[in-house]
Amino acid sequence: MFDYLVVGSGLYGAVFAHEAAKKGKKVKVIEKRNHIAGNIYTKETEGIQVHQYGAHIFHTSDKSVWEYVQQFAEFNRYTNSPIANYHGEIYNLPFNMNTFNKLWGVITPDEAKQKIEEQRSVLKGKQPENLEEQAISLVGTDIYEKLIKSYTEKQWGRACTELPSFIIKRLPVRFTYDNNYFNDIYQGIPIGGYTQIVEKMLEHPNIEVELNVDFFENRANYETVAKKIVYTGMIDQYFDYEHGVLEYRSLRFETEALNQENFQGNAVVNYTDGETPYTRIIEHKHFEFGTQEKTVITREYSKEWKQGDEPYYPVNDQKNSELYRKYYKLAQAQENVIFGGRLGLYKYFDMHQVIKAALHAVKKELKD
Numbered sequence: 001m002f003d004y005l006v007v008g009s010g011l012y013g014a015v016f017a018h019e020a021a022k023k024g025k026k027v028k029v030i031e032k033r034n035h036i037a038g039n040i041y042t043k044e045t046e047g048i049q050v051h052q053y054g055a056h057i058f059h060t061s062d063k064s065v066w067e068y069v070q071q072f073a074e075f076n077r078y079t080n081s082p083i084a085n086y087h088g089e090i091y092n093l094p095f096n097m098n099t100f101n102k103l104w105g106v107i108t109p110d111e112a113k114q115k116i117e118e119q120r121s122v123l124k125g126k127q128p129e130n131l132e133e134q135a136i137s138l139v140g141t142d143i144y145e146k147l148i149k150s151y152t153e154k155q156w157g158r159a160c161t162e163l164p165s166f167i168i169k170r171l172p173v174r175f176t177y178d179n180n181y182f183n184d185i186y187q188g189i190p191i192g193g194y195t196q197i198v199e200k201m202l203e204h205p206n207i208e209v210e211l212n213v214d215f216f217e218n219r220a221n222y223e224t225v226a227k228k229i230v231y232t233g234m235i236d237q238y239f240d241y242e243h244g245v246l247e248y249r250s251l252r253f254e255t256e257a258l259n260q261e262n263f264q265g266n267a268v269v270n271y272t273d274g275e276t277p278y279t280r281i282i283e284h285k286h287f288e289f290g291t292q293e294k295t296v297i298t299r300e301y302s303k304e305w306k307q308g309d310e311p312y313y314p315v316n317d318q319k320n321s322e323l324y325r326k327y328y329k330l331a332q333a334q335e336n337v338i339f340g341g342r343l344g345l346y347k348y349f350d351m352h353q354v355i356k357a358a359l360h361a362v363k364k365e366l367k368d
């Protein structure tokens with residue numbers, strides 16, 4: 001008998017399995033996809049590591065997590081500096097002095113602040129009642145119209161006037177000429193891709209991995225193979241949707257290899273106009289400063305989620321949050337099941353947060 005059955009070979013499951021195995025526990029990992037690594041999976045095409053489930057940039061300010069992950073890969077110096085394409089006009093993100101200079105010709109932070117202040121004042125101090133008003137109250141009309149409105153509408157499939165204001169509580173505005181998207185101290189992309197990280201974590205004599213198997217297709221059996229289960233699948237599915245179905249936003253990716261060296265000159269370009277149907281194009285080689293003859297790009301489309309689709313982003317509105325709380329209560333009552341990861345906890349987590357959470361869970365579990 002195994003000590004743990006880990007359902008899902010994503011980052012959470014892999015960290016848990018690795019740490020438990022190191023402590024002498026026998027672990028079985030099952031994965032319904034035909035590969036390990038969950039959404040951080042990367043696959044080599046044309047000599048380029050292609051991020052199969054969307055762009056993944058590792059960033060953290062937690063030194064212990066940064067040091068932890070270095071055991072499994074060497075990281076390059078990639079700094080995320082996405083750009084926005086609005087009808088062929090190019091702007092730097094996040095909103096910073098480069099963006100403001102391009103928009104208005106302003107040079108100094110004071111000029112930029114004054115411009116934003118003028119544009120915010122169209123709301124005349126009105127309490128924002130929807131996402132449109134919220135965005136204008138934070139950054140003014142020009143940035144909203146060119147860089148937020150249509151992009152957000154494509155992401156959510158609804159007009160900004162119909163979206164709740166809480167979706168954008170904050171909009172990072174930087175009054176320096178700094179295009180680094182993240183504020184974290186550590187940032188980079190693993191040289192050789194992300195899959196090797198999970199591969200190395202699972203490479204242990206105490207770990208057995210089985211791919212292409214869904215926990216729910218043989219649940220009665222899987223519930224008897226180990227003393228405890230670490231479950232990283234969808235929490236509502238675990239309880240057979242007894243309170244209802246939690247909602248997600250989904251994505252569709254279109255990937256193609258192109259017979260040219262450099263397609264867009266940057267890893268991430270967001271399309272912020274309403275006419276372009278996709279939200280962004282990723283050119284994978286720029287994550288690793290690639291010099292290959294060919295390039296690989298992925299167009300990312302936002303899409304309504306229905307049961308059976310790949311669940312990407314939890315919808316943390318009131319309805320779904322209340323539903324999740326019901327499942328959370330049920331989960332708390334399960335003595336021999338640990339719920340973890342983005343699907344098990346119905347929460348968007350960055351990779352560093354998943355690592356931290358899994359390390360915490362395994363430490364608590366093994367009481368060391």
Ligand code: FDA
Binds near residue numbers: 038342
């Ligand atoms: P993950 O979903 O990776 O793993 C769960 C695994 O369980 C999956 O492999 C699934 O197939 C399997 N599974 C589910 N149900 C099962 C069942 N019934 N039986 C068997 N197996 C089952 N983070 C970051 O730090 N920087 C970034 O740039 C990005 N970018 C990004 C882009 C996009 C588009 C998304 C959606 C997410 C990001 N992230 C990110 C977040 C990152 O993807 C996330 O932190 C980790 O992948 C979460 O790992 P988990 O193990 O929790 O889930």
